[in-house]
Structure formats: structure tokens, C-alpha cells
Amino acid sequence: MEIKPLQNYAAGQFVDPGECTDVWVHNPSTGEPIQPQWNTTSAEIEQALQLAWEVHQVGVWSDVSAEDRATLLEAIADRLQQNIEHIAQVDSFNTGVIIALTRTITQITHLAFRAAATQVREGLVRALPGPHGTVEILRKPWGPALCIVPWNAPAALAAHKIANALAAGCPTILKPSEWAPYSSQLLAEAVDQVGLPPGVFQVLNGGPRVGAALVSDSRIKAVSFTGGLHGGRAVARACATDFKPAQLELGGNNALIVLDDADLDRAADGVVAGLTTLNGQWCRALGRLLLHETIADKLLDRVVERLRRLRIGNALDEESEMGPLIHSDHRDAINTTLSGYTKKGGKIIQVSALPESPGCYFAPALVVGVASAETRAEIFGPVAAVHTFATDDEAVALANETPYGLGGYVFGRDENRALHVARQMRTGGVKINGVSLMSLNHMAPRPAWGLSGLGVEGTRETFDFFCGVSVVGIAAR
Ligand code: NAD
Numbered sequence: 233m234e235i236k237p238l239q240n241y242a243a244g245q246f247v248d249p250g251e252c253t254d255v256w257v258h259n260p261s262t263g264e265p266i267q268p269q270w271n272t273t274s275a276e277i278e279q280a281l282q283l284a285w286e287v288h289q290v291g292v293w294s295d296v297s298a299e300d301r302a303t304l305l306e307a308i309a310d311r312l313q314q315n316i317e318h319i320a321q322v323d324s325f326n327t328g329v330i331i332a333l334t335r336t337i338t339q340i341t342h343l344a345f346r347a348a349a350t351q352v353r354e355g356l357v358r359a360l361p362g363p364h365g366t367v368e369i370l371r372k373p374w375g376p377a378l379c380i381v382p383w384n385a386p387a388a389l390a391a392h393k394i395a396n397a398l399a400a401g402c403p404t405i406l407k408p409s410e411w412a413p414y415s416s417q418l419l420a421e422a423v424d425q426v427g428l429p430p431g432v433f434q435v436l437n438g439g440p441r442v443g444a445a446l447v448s449d450s451r452i453k454a455v456s457f458t459g460g461l462h463g464g465r466a467v468a469r470a471c472a473t474d475f476k477p478a479q480l481e482l483g484g485n486n487a488l489i490v491l492d493d494a495d496l497d498r499a500a501d502g503v504v505a506g507l508t509t510l511n512g513q514w515c516r517a518l519g520r521l522l523l524h525e526t527i528a529d530k531l532l533d534r535v536v537e538r539l540r541r542l543r544i545g546n547a548l549d550e551e552s553e554m555g556p557l558i559h560s561d562h563r564d565a566i567n568t569t570l571s572g573y574t575k576k577g578g579k580i581i582q583v584s585a586l587p588e589s590p591g592c593y594f595a596p597a598l599v600v601g602v603a604s605a606e607t608r609a610e611i612f613g614p615v616a617a618v619h620t621f622a623t624d625d626e627a628v629a630l631a632n633e634t635p636y637g638l639g640g641y642v643f644g645r646d647e648n649r650a651l652h653v654a655r656q657m658r659t660g661g662v663k664i665n666g667v668s669l670m671s672l673n674h675m676a677p678r679p680a681w682g683l684s685g686l687g688v689e690g691t692r693e694t695f696d697f698f699c700g701v702s703v704v705g706i707a708a709r
Contacts, residue, residue: 233325233548238270238413240437241420242280244430249437250276257411260328260556261546263590269410271438277445283431284376284403285451293432294373294401298356302349304426305399309345311422312391316342319387319418324547326412327383328555328592329510331548337669340388341419347674348399351695363708371699373401374477375453380443380467382459383412383558384513390416392694393456394433400698402454403432407446409459410439411558440466450474454698457481458515460612461683468686479687479697481680483610484638485519487631488667489653490531491624491644492524498665499643500534503616505667506641507596508542508554512614513562515684516639518667520607521598522630525620532581532598532618539596542584546591554584556592557613563592566613570597573617578602608634624649628656637681641667660684 239246250273257266272280287293296304312319319341320334329337358369377400379393390406397404408416416435423433436442440463447455448470457467458481471478488506490499506518523531547555557563570580584595596614599607607617621627631640637659644650647664654662660679663672671678677690687697 233321235266235322235325235414236417238267238437239417240272240276241417241424241433241435242276243283243434244424246417246420246424249273255410257326258559258592259325260558260592261325261548261589263592266326269439272436272442274445277436277442280405280434280436281376281446281449281451284405284434287403287429287431288373288375292429293398293403296401298352301399301401302352304428305345305349305352305395307426308422309342309349311425312342312345312419315418315422319415321548322415322418323385323387323412324555326414327386328547328558329384330552330555331550332552333510333669337385337388341391344388344391344395347691348395348695351396351692352399356699362705364706367703367705370702370704371400371696372702374698374700375402376451377402377404377454377456377698378407378446378452379404380407380447380455380457380459380463381409383409384510386412387415387419389458390419392689393458394419396694397454397456397698398433399695402698404434405446405452406433406435407443408435408437410437413437443467444470447471448473452476455479456694456697461610464685477697479689479694480685481515481689482683482685483612484515484517484636484684485608485610485634486516486636486639486641486659487520487522487657488518488616488641489522489627489631489643490524490527491627491642491646491650491653492526493645493649494527494643495645495665496527496531496534499531500538502641502643502665502667503531503535504538504542504596507614507616509667509669511555511557512596513558513612514669516669517612517614518616518641519610520604520630520634521616521618522627523618523620524627525622528618528620535598536581536583540583542596544584544593544595545587546589554596554614557594558592560592562613563594566594566611566615569611570599570615573599573602573606576602576606604630604633610636624653628653632658635683638684639663658682
């Protein structure tokens, strides 16, 4: 696949970033080099920040009427929708996520812009009765907003953030992942075609250093970050200096509980989906498989049988059911974690066949025989630690044993019992008898507990995040 040379989108122009690094991005499916990683220089960062600040001061974007802003957002959505297959192909090529899945996920790109337009149209002003006339609750843009995204679903995650930041009226800077930057250019092309004024939307490429320089600048007034715990903590610390609103969507070590009355075939399908969706590199992926002791062996047999049949292959191959990991350092890190489990007496079950290819392939792994206290950290790969329980209370305690709280799953035929278990799980959301990337309802919030983050993402919630609130009215005499 032909990929254009990576460029920034700054001041309404596509320009080469100033600093080429010696780290290369490879096609994870084939191991072939694509391009080196590029960093935006300090001078380029300064120019972009200053322009975003001036755009905000002058009101170039925030003064555009709600109706006109919504219309422009919908025009961007139209452009993205027309290019959707290309965006899906680029994300599969770059991340190793299978094309069957990126085709679904990248629909979020245009849907996010349409949803954001709806938010704007629903009104930026709410009214309450006051002592003399109306009390206005105004939602106004905080100012220049920064959106930082990871590599696992780059186009969709970026679109959700930038659509809402732009909808709120914020001049918006996107910092894509250094490992998966290419679809961000396609988002920038859609914005460019619609003709937003220069500086309203900019894309600056680079790694953590570029992200950190942007986060800590006082002209950035709100930061929406999706990524790992380490980066999230650094962003939180930097935002604390100016009390800058920060939305942090971090990792998870998500439990899947199988109760003794579960439909074991359905549960086994759910386990495989939890392990393989986004190649296991998914913030709500399965991390801890919690099985009632009476059905544990039967369930594991079913999972192993499915994993033996799993077709792992090139992400752009329509037949592939799972693709490769993002890069070899990540695969090495996962293998190191597995070696640590083996040293602690764990047994690793990996039965899926891998293609003969220098791509970054890795067979999904089940880990049995390691104490639950040793499996609390997120791995961010297709690995699940298996633990058994005798009572529903024990299952809940095991699920709540990690410091995270993003997703969770419960399988059981008695839905009332499964719901009772789910309600006790300290986590942002629990699905009963199913594992899917899709929300239970597209307007449902996506909260994070504990080390999984700060603030709540969602169709309405992310829009609200980028808005400051002002209450204005005539006082009592
Ligand atoms: P990462 O934290 O290494 O990088 C994410 C982004 O943050 C990248 O663009 C990176 O350049 C930037 N970054 C890193 N350190 C930074 C710093 N100090 N200051 C500013 N920017 C910085 O994460 P990753 O490896 O790209 O993605 C994997 C992680 O993302 C996993 O932990 C996963 O669970 C999490 N994730 C969470 C969600 C969610 O919705 N909660 C979704 C996807 C991924």
C-alpha cells in the first residue's frame, strides 16, 4: 500500500515536520519498513500554539454561529464518509487491526462529526428562571484544545476528540501516536477540503516529547488524552500546574466472569472476542478470566478448541480473524511478562498457528496457575490470566482486585443474577453475555474508575468536556 510521506497540518498547510528520527514505523503484518518517525520541532510547536491562541483571541472559530459550525462539521463528516474505505485500509495497514474490524470502527469518524454537530444544534445556552428575567447557562470553548491519541484505533479515537473540541468552538491541535500517524492526515485532508480557517485545526506529529511540550504550554486550555498509565500520569501532573481540565482515558485489566449456569459456547465465543478484538490491544480487552470452579475445565476446553481454529494473518487479508501486534518492542514486552509468570509457576496455553512471516504475530495466551495478586497490571495484549472462584462474592472480589476500572463482562443464563454480579463490579461498564467494541447505547457514557482514568468520555460528555460554563443574569436589587 502506498502511504504519503508524513506531514503536519499547520496554519492551513500540509508541511514536513522538521525532525526525522532514527526510529522506523514498520508494517506489523509484514515487518517491512514504512517510514521513519518524525518529530515536530520546538519552533514549529511554538508557531502552531501561537496561531491557535490568536485564533481563539480573535474568535475566528468561536464566533461562528452554532448553525454554521454544525453545518461545517457535517461537511467534514461527508468527506470522511466518502473516504471511509481508504481510512479503514490505512489503519489496518498501519496498526495490524484486521480490515473487517477497521471497516466498522472507522465509521465512528464521520458519525462522531455528525453527533458533535447535533450537540451544537441542541444549543449552547440553557435558561433558568432568575430574580429578574432569565439566568443564562452559557457553554463556551475553554480555548485551544489538545487531543492526544494512541495507536490502536487511531482514526476513530482522534475523530471523537477533535469533532467535539471543534464543536465546542476550540481551536484544536491533534497529536497522533508516533506509531500510527497516517490516518490523521486523512482527517486533516477532510477538514482542509471544507476550508476551516487556518489554525482552527492543526495536526502536529511526534512522540511523547512533542505531546509533553504541548500539554505544558499555558495557551492550551484543555487536554483530552487516551493512552497508557505512564503518559496519563505525566499529562495529569502537567495539567495540574494551571488546573487545566484533563480528560484521561487510560488502560484497563478487565475481568470476564463465567458463572456456573452460563451458556459455555456463548461464553467461549466471548472469551475469544475479548482476547482477539483489536489483536488484544484494546483498553476493554479481556485481562482476567474468572471461572466458576465447576465449569472451568469445560470452558477452557471450548476456548482452546476455538483458538486452535483462529486464523491469524495479514490485517488486510479479508480472511484474517486476528492480525499482528503493533511493533516488536511491544511483543518483546508481552513475552517478558509471560516469562515472569512462568517463573512464578504459571502455565502458558498458546495453541493458535502463526503465519510464516516476519510480521509481528503473537498467539493469544491463557495463563493458569499464577496467584491473582500477581496479575493485577494491564498487559495490553492478547493475554488473559485465569482464576477460579466458588461463589459470586468471590468472583466480584477477584474482578475488583485490580486498581483499574474500565470494562467488565459477566456470562450467566440467569440474567438477574448476572446483573447483580455486574452491579457490584467497580468499573466503568459491564456487558452481560456478550463482548463487543460497540457501546450498549451510543449515548451511554464511557466512564473510567481508578487507574483507568479521569473524567467521562461519551457523545455528550466529551462535548461538555471542551466547554467551560458561564452563568449570566440580572441580579436581585
Ligand atoms: P502511550 O501512553 O504510550 O501513548 C499514547 C499517546 O500519548 C501517544 O500519542 C504518545 O506519543 C503520547 N504520550 C506519551 N507520553 C506522553 C507524555 N508524557 N505527554 C504527552 N503525550 C504523551 O499509549 P499507547 O502505547 O499508544 O496506547 C496503549 C495504551 O492506551 C494502553 O494503556 C491502553 O489501555 C490505552 N488506551 C485506552 C483507551 C481508553 O479509551 N481508555 C483506548 C485506547 C487505548
